Amino acid sequence: MQGALGDIVVLDLSRALAGPHAAQMLGDLGARVIKVEHPAGGDESRGWGPPFVGPGHDISTYFLAANRNKRSIAVDLKSAEGRTLIERLVRQSDVLIENFRTGVLDRLGFPVERLHELNPRLVILSITGFGHDGPEGGRPGYDQIAQGEAGLMSLTGPSPDEPYRVGASIADLLAGIHGAYGVVAALYERERTGRGKVVRTSLLAAVTGVHSYHGTAWTVGGQVPRAGGNHHASIAPYGAFRCADGMIQIAVANDGQWRKVAALLGIDPDTAEYATNRERFAHRDELIADMERALARHDRAHWLAALGEAGVPAGAIRSIDEVYAWEQTRSQGLLVEVEHPVLGTIELPGPPLRFDGDPPMRHAPPPGLGEHDDEVLAWLQEQEQEQEQER
Structure with a gap:
């Protein structure tokens, strides 16, 4: 056996x-x-x-x-x-x-x-x-x-x-x-x-x-979740972002992580629209635009290294062959x-x-x-x- x-x-x-x-x-x-x-x-x-x-x-x-x-x-x-x-x-x-x-x-x-x-x-x-x-x-x-x-x-x-x-x-x-x-x-x-x-x-x-939180959004919250592309339905910033040579993913789950990302990108973390997740999510389109303007200054390798050093969850988007070679x-x-x-x-x-x-x-x-x-x-x-x- x-x-x-x-x-x-x-x-x-x-x-x-x-x-x-x-x-x-x-x-x-x-x-x-x-x-x-x-x-x-x-x-x-x-x-x-x-x-x-x-x-x-x-x-x-x-x-x-x-x-x-x-x-x-x-x-x-x-x-x-x-x-x-x-x-x-x-x-x-x-x-x-x-x-x-x-x-x-x-x-x-x-x-x-x-x-x-x-x-x-x-x-x-x-x-x-x-x-x-x-x-x-x-x-x-x-x-x-x-x-x-x-x-x-x-x-x-x-x-x-x-x-x-x-x-x-x-x-x-x-x-x-x-x-x-x-x-x-x-x-x-x-x-x-x-x-x-x-x-x-x-x-x-x-x-x-x-369904997890998508289910309770409706059963408890009365809201019908809809497709939102490559960004999270409840958390911001959390998704795929364009930089100089392609896309990376950044997942900010709390305000402490947000302050680290903001410092790297030169964004004021205490701006009223971005101070908490509730405000960041309400102004998500503007937030994504601000982040991608800053991310455009460097390539993926630069940002993945910087985010990793700062302790912020981030990653590449790999093809299947890249996953199995990793x-x-x-x-x-x-x-x-x-x-x-x-x-x-x-x-x-x-x-x-x-x-x-x-x-x-x-x-x-x-x-x-x-x-x-x-x-x-x-x-x-x-x-x-x-x-x-x-x-």
Whole structure:
């Protein structure tokens, strides 16, 4: 066993991104993740690109992002043989993950009641687009649709008239994160009760769950937040600013930090319009203009060094390649090396958690379709034989 979940078996029936991301997170914690894919093409994200890599340019980098530390088996869930195999795997699993549309798993012969008949200790993670019940519970959900429906696009972009999607598939990824921590909580509870339960989340819930101060601005304050470009909705100055050769970000969270920034830029910090955050925010456009006139005197490197020396939070705006080349990223274990059977040694974005005292995790590459059929069947037979001997 390696990792906190080294004795946990996860049966991953999900595809695309939200469910696979949750399963990958559990795999990063050491769980044995068995990914079930349809024999004809497998997880649809295997076909999502560009970019595609490999000798035949047929390996999706999208798929590689969400499926490390898994074993793939090819199973037709609609066949009698496939359903029998799933029943056997359910009996040996601790967690089942699915992100079918509401009712699909029932029609395949695996409603919750049946799953808990097979294995009362099974924790079931169900991820849907908009929830499993309610007036629109059956709607299909994809990331960008959920970003719009859950209000995130109305908060993102240069102005209220130009709503933007967040560049990453954030609804899917957040649903996966929420799902994974729900699974861990249910596993902990199982230690007391001896029984598994259903954990439910959705793309709608995941995005609404991170509204934070945007949510209370409306629910308590009665104000509808709108997109404000690259500047904070409640704090000033806090955002992206132009200097001589591009843009930097400056985040001033209190009046002490403001006085340091003002001193660097030659602005009177006690000007009535800028003395407190309330006044700075009310006069934000004038403040940004004053700051950018001063920032135009030097380049980004100059200002980042000066702001850093003054203890003011500031930073560059890096491209993705710059992030992965940055030594700070690498020092945090945010890139992992795996040996792929086709691609050779490759680097993948790594898990965001580290545990003091644990040796570095040995990560397995994302699997080929059905790559582990024989291995999983042999392991399953071994588990069943051990159980039979214990009876």
